[in-house]
Every structure is written in structure tokens, then in C-alpha cells.
Amino acid sequence: MAYRRTEKVGKKLEEKLKAILQAAQVVFAEHGYHGTSIKEVARRAGVATGTIYLYLRNKEALFAAVVDEIYETVISKIAERRKGAFGIREKLKASMEAAIEALGRHRELAKVVLLQTAGSNPAFGEQLADLLGRLAELVEEDIREAMETGLIPPQDSRIAAAAFIGTFYNVVLSWLRKGYPASLEEAAGPLVEYNLRGLGFHA
Structure with a gap:
């Protein structure tokens, strides 16, 4: 049997x-x-x-599973935070704050994931590219809705979304490599406002 x-x-x-x-x-x-x-x-x-x-099967597969779990945590935190946000501006703000909060709690692990391995192993690089792509798609949807409702001026939504995610990613890298900002959470407010102004939202 x-x-x-x-x-x-x-x-x-x-x-x-x-x-x-x-x-x-x-x-x-x-x-x-x-x-x-x-x-x-x-x-x-x-x-x-x-x-x-x-x-x-090996350490590489173990690490890939860990990375998947981290990235899914980031995505789920963003989805959870967005549920309580009203309006496009607040959804964009919630997305960034949730991602910053998720990464800010695991600095040493984030160093391993984003600095030590993402550029040295094609498979891990693809995992990172997939995460950034998923985040960019989410932001692009918000940007399109904001344009349709007249909240921001017309623009290329795909480029704007890539730029939005790019500034966030570079601040995270600076935090990991140089220790600036000292606290990722402290950078959340200025970073969110900078990105929202860049999209054309009024203060």
C-alpha cells in the first residue's frame, strides 16, 4: 500500500x-x-x-529560500500597510514606509542579501530584480491612477515608477555601505516627500 x-x-x-x-x-x-x-x-x-x-540541495538553495522569504515578507508588509491607506498619495507613502520598516529591522541580513550576493550570483541577482520589478509595477499602477484623477501631471508612468524605486533602493544601499543615514527609519519621511514631489504631488 x-x-x-x-x-x-x-x-x-x-x-x-x-x-x-x-x-x-x-x-x-x-x-x-x-x-x-x-x-x-x-x-x-x-x-x-x-x-x-x-x-x-545545498547552501545556495538554502540562501535562495531565505531570500525568497525576506522578499515575500517585504511584499506582504506593503500589502498590509496599503489596506489602511486612503488615496493614492497615502498608498505610495505606505508602500515606502512598510518596505523601509521591513528592511530596517534586519540590517545585517540585508547586507548579505543586497551587498554580498546580489551582484555575485546571477540567480540571487534575478531574485532582487524580481522584487524591484514587483515594487515598480505596484508604484506604476498608483502613478497611472494619480494621473487619471488629475493629482499629478502627465508623465511616463514606467520611467517615473523606476525612478521612484531607484531613489529608495539607493538610499538603502547608502545605509548599508556607508552607514548614512544612521537609521533607515529616519530617512523614510524625507525620502517619501522627495519622491512625491518628484511625481508632481502638491504639498
Whole structure:
């Protein structure tokens, strides 16, 4: 008779994978991508080293899974924050504030994801490009709606969205590389206002 996975077993497997990914986030943040070993992640997760290979074939796959989880967290935080925003201006503001808040809480891990690996591995670079693309699409929809309702002047929505995301991304990189601004959250207000003015919103 063929083995059928029960709901209880499935839940246990999901919980084990979640523990592995949570441990991996901590270890990658502490030791960087190259300094992290599967053995150390397993120790932190409280599982055997071989258990990780049941879920993920190597360290690269483990890191990719961690990155996916981080990026999905950013997207979900933005979606959650936007639900409580009224009007296009407030939605754009909520989007940026949510993204800044999500990244600001995990600086060391953000360094690993955005600085150490995104440019050195094509697969990780594609993950980052996908995130930025999804954010740009969201912003572009808001820009189009703002133009249609006369809130901002006519403009190329795709270029405007790319510029909007670009300023945000470069401030994040400056924060990670140079420590300026000292707090990403402190930069949220000025950055949001700069971008909104650039789109043509009135103060």
C-alpha cells in the first residue's frame, strides 16, 4: 500500500523547514554568505545536518529560500500597510514606509542579501530584480491612477515608477555601505516627500 502523508506529518515537516529557515537567517546575518555552513545552520535549528538536505540541495538553495522569504515578507508588509491607506498619495507613502520598516529591522541580513550576493550570483541577482520589478509595477499602477484623477501631471508612468524605486533602493544601499543615514527609519519621511514631489504631488 502506498504511503500517504497525514496532515499531522505534513505540519511537522513544515514546522521543521520553518525552523531551518529561521536559523539560516540568523547564521547568514552573523557570518555572511561565504562564512555560513550548513552544519552551523543545522545546529542552530536543532536538526541533523542531513535533515536540511531533505529540503534543500545545498547552501545556495538554502540562501535562495531565505531570500525568497525576506522578499515575500517585504511584499506582504506593503500589502498590509496599503489596506489602511486612503488615496493614492497615502498608498505610495505606505508602500515606502512598510518596505523601509521591513528592511530596517534586519540590517545585517540585508547586507548579505543586497551587498554580498546580489551582484555575485546571477540567480540571487534575478531574485532582487524580481522584487524591484514587483515594487515598480505596484508604484506604476498608483502613478497611472494619480494621473487619471488629475493629482499629478502627465508623465511616463514606467520611467517615473523606476525612478521612484531607484531613489529608495539607493538610499538603502547608502545605509548599508556607508552607514548614512544612521537609521533607515529616519530617512523614510524625507525620502517619501522627495519622491512625491518628484511625481508632481502638491504639498
